[in-house]
Amino acid sequence: MPLTPVLTERYAVERSWTLAAYEATEGYVGLRRALQMTPDELVTMVKDSGLRGRGGAGFPTGMKWSFIPQPKPGETPTGPAAKPKYLVVNADEGEPGTCKDIPLMMADPHSLVEGVAIAAYAIRSHFAVIYVRGEAVHAHRRLVAAVEEAYAAGYLGTDVLGSGYDLEVVVHAGAGAYICGEETALLDSLEGHRGQPRLKPPFPAVAGLYGSPTVVNNVETLASVPFVVRGGAAWFKAFGPEKSPGPKIYSLSGRVVRPGQYEAPMGTTMNELLEMAGGVRPGHQLKFWTPGGSSTPYFTAEHLDVPLDFDSVAAAGSMLGTTALMVFDETDSIVEATLRFTQFYAHESCGKCTPCREGTYWLVQILQRLVDGRGTARDLDLLLDTCDNILGRSFCALGDGATSCIASSLKYFKDDYVALLPADERDRLGRTLKLEPVGAMA
Incomplete structure (x- = not known):
């Protein structure tokens, strides 16, 4: 192009x-x-x-x-x-x-x-x-x-x-x-x-x-x-869609052949940007990606043709954010990636409000248990309940952003979380879990 x-x-x-x-x-x-x-x-x-x-x-x-x-x-x-x-x-x-x-x-x-x-x-x-x-x-x-x-x-x-x-x-x-x-x-x-x-x-x-x-x-x-x-x-x-015009710098990183900055008109799709970047690394397939940084809900391969402008991305269930497009393939654990992002938000929380200060701390504890193989079936519900107590209740958008990757990862990759549970906990799964995305992710 x-x-x-x-x-x-x-x-x-x-x-x-x-x-x-x-x-x-x-x-x-x-x-x-x-x-x-x-x-x-x-x-x-x-x-x-x-x-x-x-x-x-x-x-x-x-x-x-x-x-x-x-x-x-x-x-x-x-x-x-x-x-x-x-x-x-x-x-x-x-x-x-x-x-x-x-x-x-x-x-x-x-x-x-x-x-x-x-x-x-x-x-x-x-x-x-x-x-x-x-x-x-x-x-x-x-x-x-x-x-x-x-x-x-x-x-x-x-x-x-x-x-x-x-x-x-x-x-x-x-x-x-x-x-x-x-x-x-x-x-x-x-x-x-x-x-x-x-x-x-x-x-x-x-x-x-x-x-x-x-x-x-x-x-x-x-x-x-x-x-x-x-x-x-x-x-x-003349650049891009009528409601989100102009040239835009997209930051493409992760599992791509040529990571870097790519300037393109607003509304360019991830498919087009991947083509410019040489595609996902050879021999691998895209699993999930962020349209605007770690504080925006994840997208998957089904979203590759979503125009990357403010309104189109919002309509698809995420946010354009800072156009930080981080690409992950099938070798990456979405739970571990989400844990890393959540650790960042827990560390960077200013501590002014209780939902963010306490909520991000407990999100890290739950995710760490899951990654370590010590999680329980109820931890999946507890993750969403904790997100629900942060979303819309924190003093600024940091708390809301911290919930985005968790809620969206459970929405698209619930099985990845279940696979980390001990065998006896997997057996308990069934109708007892809500596993419904919270807030804006619904």
């Missing part, structure tokens, strides 16, 4: 991370055009493009920008509209299997910096923060260098490109907590507090960083913005 790279078009350029390489490939053309427009015109353009957040939730980007309270012409601003506006970039990529944002920041950091400048101008912000995962040391250094180059060239700072618009950008390294990928926990971390999710409402658009109106966007989302401005809304919508 012939593809024209957009987000990854500079990856093959020599020293692609430098300002010289970026400017030689239409870099900052979008910012120049944006500064000739009004902020409201920019917001409308991004709305019309259909760009949706690439961080997992898929919320319309232009709509999120429009939620920021702005002062009305001729009136003295009061309330949230009178406060400064902030833009925060969520570059805390920590979802297991996800590797799209860090390579982008390594290979093409100026696309993010340009996207930040355009977005900040659109929401009338004069201060932006790029919150980078602490372990991503090299990406952090690349971004710091890119921001310094942008300041020196007049793309950031006072009177950006002679427009009269001022923008300060800070690159901040987080402390390595997965929970800080949740936007309000990220804001708490930025303010110097322990990273824990906040109660919503109020939402960040009204009371975010330092209690002021704040937009939180993902790296890939903002890196897409310069292309929207350069090409126009209609051009951007």
Whole structure:
């Protein structure tokens, strides 16, 4: 399938991370055009493009920008509209299997910096923060260098490109907590507090960083913005389905011949991506895969032709998430894989709410018993009961995500769990077990 790279078009350029390489490939053309427009015109353009957040939730980007309270012409601003506006970039990529944002920041950091400048101008912000995962040391250094180059060239700072618009950008390294990928926990971390999710409402658009109106966007989302401005809304919508348009970076890993990043239009199927990656490793067959990372319900071979866009994946019973496509074959134990994922969530739970803090701990204990061959028939029901007590009851989406792999694995591969039970426990199986998927998995 012939593809024209957009987000990854500079990856093959020599020293692609430098300002010289970026400017030689239409870099900052979008910012120049944006500064000739009004902020409201920019917001409308991004709305019309259909760009949706690439961080997992898929919320319309232009709509999120429009939620920021702005002062009305001729009136003295009061309330949230009178406060400064902030833009925060969520570059805390920590979802297991996800590797799209860090390579982008390594290979093409100026696309993010340009996207930040355009977005900040659109929401009338004069201060932006790029919150980078602490372990991503090299990406952090690349971004710091890119921001310094942008300041020196007049793309950031006072009177950006002679427009009269001022923008300060800070690159901040987080402390390595997965929970800080949740936007309000990220804001708490930025303010110097322990990273824990906040109660919503109020939402960040009204009371975010330092209690002021704040937009939180993902790296890939903002890196897409310069292309929207350069090409126009209609051009951007030509990629993929109408409700989920645009180019997308898919992270393909696991039992494939050529794991890596593959850019394709939204709505590309897993079958097409596998073809690009050389297929499942020779002599083996695909067993299960994740469409959006470990916090999304598993898919199987029957889902290979599901278009990988937000709405189609949701209709098929999972979530597009971060498009972290982890591929497993018949040699992999789905119970062991699920145990590994659950151990991660139990470790990364911030502990703020009881369902997640206690529930993920007990999920690990049950799964470990099953993997060790010490499980009972009732443990299968207990797994689902525990998931049911977490799903929809935890403070943020971490708890919900922890249940996804368990519920979906029991839905599609119940026999794999049963096979791990001792012989006498297998004999007890029958009508005593519910084995019905919980919540959204029903």
